[in-house]
Amino acid sequence: xxxxxxxxxxxxxxxxxxxxxxxxxxxxxxxxxxxxxxxxxxxxxxxxxxxxxxxxxxxxxxxxxxxxxxxxxxxxxxxxxxxxxxxxxxxxxxxxxxxxxxxxxxxxxxxxxxxxxxxxxxxxxxxxxxxxxxxxxxxxxxxxxxxxxxxxxxxxxxxxxxxxxxxxxxxxxxxxxxxxxxxxxxxxxxxxxxxxxxxxxxxxxxxxxxxxxxxxxxxxxxxxxxxxxxxxxxxxxxxxxxxxxxxxxxxxxxxxxxxxxxxxxxxxxxxxxxxxxxxxxxxxxx
Amino acid sequence: xxxxxxxxxxxxxxxxxxxxxxxxxxxxxxxxxxxxxxxxxxxxxxxxxxxxxxxxxxxxxxxxxxxxxxxxxxxxxxxxxxxxxxxxxxxxxxxxxxxxxxxxxxxxxxxxxxxxxxxxxxxxxxxxxxxxxxxxxxxxxxxxxxxxxxxxxxxxxxxxxxxxxxxxxxxxxxxxxxxxxxxxxxxxxxxxxxxxxxxxxxxxxxxxxxxxxxxxxxxxxxxxxxxxxxxxxxxxxxxxxxxxxxxxxxxxxxxxxxxxxxxxxxxxxxxxxxxxxxxxxxxxxx
Numbered sequence: 001x002x003x004x005x006x007x008x009x010x011x012x013x014x015x016x017x018x019x020x021x022x023x024x025x026x027x028x029x030x031x032x033x034x035x036x037x038x039x040x041x042x043x044x045x046x047x048x049x050x051x052x053x054x055x056x057x058x059x060x061x062x063x064x065x066x067x068x069x070x071x072x073x074x075x076x077x078x079x080x081x082x083x084x085x086x087x088x089x090x091x092x093x094x095x096x097x098x099x100x101x102x103x104x105x106x107x108x109x110x111x112x113x114x115x116x117x118x119x120x121x122x123x124x125x126x127x128x129x130x131x132x133x134x135x136x137x138x139x140x141x142x143x144x145x146x147x148x149x150x151x152x153x154x155x156x157x158x159x160x161x162x163x164x165x166x167x168x169x170x171x172x173x174x175x176x177x178x179x180x181x182x183x184x185x186x187x188x189x190x191x192x193x194x195x196x197x198x199x200x201x202x203x204x205x206x207x208x209x210x211x212x213x214x215x216x217x218x219x220x221x222x223x224x225x226x227x228x229x230x231x232x233x234x235x236x237x238x239x240x241x242x243x244x245x246x247x248x249x250x251x252x253x254x255x256x257x258x259x260x261x262x263x264x265x266x267x268x269x270x271x272x273x274x275x276x277x278x279x280x281x282x283x284x285x286x
Numbered sequence: 287x288x289x290x291x292x293x294x295x296x297x298x299x300x301x302x303x304x305x306x307x308x309x310x311x312x313x314x315x316x317x318x319x320x321x322x323x324x325x326x327x328x329x330x331x332x333x334x335x336x337x338x339x340x341x342x343x344x345x346x347x348x349x350x351x352x353x354x355x356x357x358x359x360x361x362x363x364x365x366x367x368x369x370x371x372x373x374x375x376x377x378x379x380x381x382x383x384x385x386x387x388x389x390x391x392x393x394x395x396x397x398x399x400x401x402x403x404x405x406x407x408x409x410x411x412x413x414x415x416x417x418x419x420x421x422x423x424x425x426x427x428x429x430x431x432x433x434x435x436x437x438x439x440x441x442x443x444x445x446x447x448x449x450x451x452x453x454x455x456x457x458x459x460x461x462x463x464x465x466x467x468x469x470x471x472x473x474x475x476x477x478x479x480x481x482x483x484x485x486x487x488x489x490x491x492x493x494x495x496x497x498x499x500x501x502x503x504x505x506x507x508x509x510x511x512x513x514x515x516x517x518x519x520x521x522x523x524x525x526x527x528x529x530x531x532x533x534x535x536x537x538x539x540x541x542x543x544x545x546x547x548x549x550x551x552x553x554x555x556x557x558x559x560x561x562x563x564x565x566x567x568x569x570x571x572x
Contacts, residue, residue: 105520108503120522126480155441157478158503158520168480192443194412194454217394217444221507234391234444236406 004034007279012037012065014211014256015044017274018267023048025267027056033271037063037252039211040093042086054093065252066148066184066209067095073132074103074125074162076117083136090145096251097148097208098140099184102129104159111159111224125162130172133181141180148208149173150184153192155223166190166199173206182208185244186256188215188227191235200243207249212237212282213257220260227258229273230281237282245284253282290320293565298323298351300497300542301330303560304553309334311553313342319557323349323538325497326379328372340379351538352434352470352495353381359418360389360411360448362403369422376431382537383434383494384426385470388415390445397445397510411448416458419467427466434494435459436470439478441509452476452485459492468494471530472542474501474513477521486529493535498523498568499543506546513544515559516567523568531570539568 013035015026023044030038038057045053045067057064070086072079083100090098104110105125107118119125133147140147149169152161163169169183183206190196192215200207214233219226230237241253255274262270299321301312309330316324324343331339331353343350356372358365369386376384390396391411393404405411419433426433435455438447449455455469469492476482486493500519505512516523527539541560548556 104503108520111504113503114520120520122477122522153441154439154478155505155509158501164478165480191408192440192450194451215444217390217399218397219441219509223441223505223509234394234400234406236408 007283008034008275009036010252011035011275011278012039012063012252012254013271013274014039014066014068014254015041016068017255017257017262018270019263021267023053024056027060027062029267029271030062031060033268033275035271035275036061037065037254039066039068039254039256040064040095041068042089045089045093050089050092057093063252064093064095065254067093067098069099069101069150070136070147071100071161072103073100073129075106078128078132080132080135083132084139087136087140087143087145091143095145097146097182099148099150099209101150101152102161102163104157104162108159111222122157122162129163133172133176137176137181141177146179146208147181148184149181150186151189153189165193166203167195170199170203170206178205182206184209184211185240186211187235187237187240188213191215191240196240197243200240200247204247207244207247207251209251209254210241210244210249211254211256213255225258225260227256229257229259229262230255230277238284241282242284253278293569294320294561295322296538297321297561297564298325298349298538298540299557299560300325300352300354300540301327302354303541303543303548304556305549307553309339310342313346313348315553315557316348317346319554319561321557321561322347323351323540325352325354325540325542326350326381327354328375331375331379336375336378343379349538350379350381351540353379353384355385355387355436356422356433357386357447358389359386359415361392364414364418366418366421369418370425373422373426373429373431377429381431383432383468385434385436385495387436387438388447388449390443390448394445397508408443408448412454415449419458419462423462423467427463432465432494433467434470435467436472437475439475451479452489453481456485456489456492464491468492470495470497471526471535472497473521473523473526474499477501477526482526483529486526486533490533493530493533493537495537495540496527496530496535497540497542499541511544511546513542515543515545515548516541516563524570527568528570539564
């Protein structure tokens, strides 16, 4: 599996998988490992410097498969300015999409308890996401950026995303052109959905990103870190990959793993495993 | 809120809420607290003795709102004999329904890791549930027992139930008469579903049980114990109760809480809180 291996042509490293690497280190890692694309996180880009990041990925010849993340639109303040800034950053980086994690119930911070401003009004929170999109979608379109609505696993509905299914994401995207508002197909979040195959087919050219990491059983104490290396959990990736292909998606396949053991490991070893498992678990056989 | 309070007319104590109580103690607790119904667990019934349990609830004048649980139908051995035994027990107790927790992926025990016989074939596991129902539904019907298919939160898909949504439960129940195969509406498991209101309406007379406990944020280290006292978490129960009523359900509303703090507390205090919160959080206002 040397650099230039055609089986890796669509592999993307989401940089959170090698979280202790800076952007510069992750870009260098992709180049050394023959990985042609990278998914970036705004915090890391800010640390490296946006202009320097853009230059680094360009000089390395990497595609930016996504920028994570905008969103958190459900509170009293839907943070539209911050989301516009995220769109500007995605445009500057030439990212294929800006991932939106829409936010949980008002007054619940990620991983936290209900706090000031808490509301149990889930339909209302979902309505606010739709409202924010009426502002952000045109802004993104005007800047040549594609928004990517990411349904998160229902166990994160309270604190991270009231967007819980691919069907709901497609309904939200419906009023907008597919090139302006797409959806993320993240195996970890939606593998359980009884309607998955039909929904991926329905998604068609709305698929802006295909992300993979495995669902661990049992989940660790912090459920945010329940994502494992492909093959270490319970997800059958190949039928999903086939469905995503059949829907017409030809973009990058991003490996995004939140896992304490993966983060503790030598990032170069992690990348070697990512490449191996990408071929044995995610790509179609043969 | 004395015994005979009409607001408690449909309250049922699922005995797992006061887990350290025996059946006899839980029956006594219901009587002392004016709670007219109880949900029983097979393990506890076996400890008390099935005949003695039946006599205890009858003498106390309690309804048995459910028996938990049959199911675990997805493995190489679908345990049909054990499920027939569960149906016999439900008949003997006069339970309103036998709850079926259908089982996770083959080879994953509840709360465990993939083990011998593990398979990632989720559609196949779901197919085996449908196949088992072709045997169990007629057996239950012949014994005057109503099966109640329980969709579990998608975070339990791997290890406890490949049945993840109310829609999927209704599809599974479809071939059978509503009085023989119903569904459980458990707020904890399905509160996040964007289609919830429509699905509850669709459920109509299939609703065999309405169960309540809150979804805690953040979840505890063992996600099985993420159920809290109503009002301690993020669920807005009243709109769900209204939807269940509008669908025509007039049966008991069962409080089933899996929570280390609740289990550690004095059961009589727990019941006092259950009654209070049932009125303030679950029942329609006024």
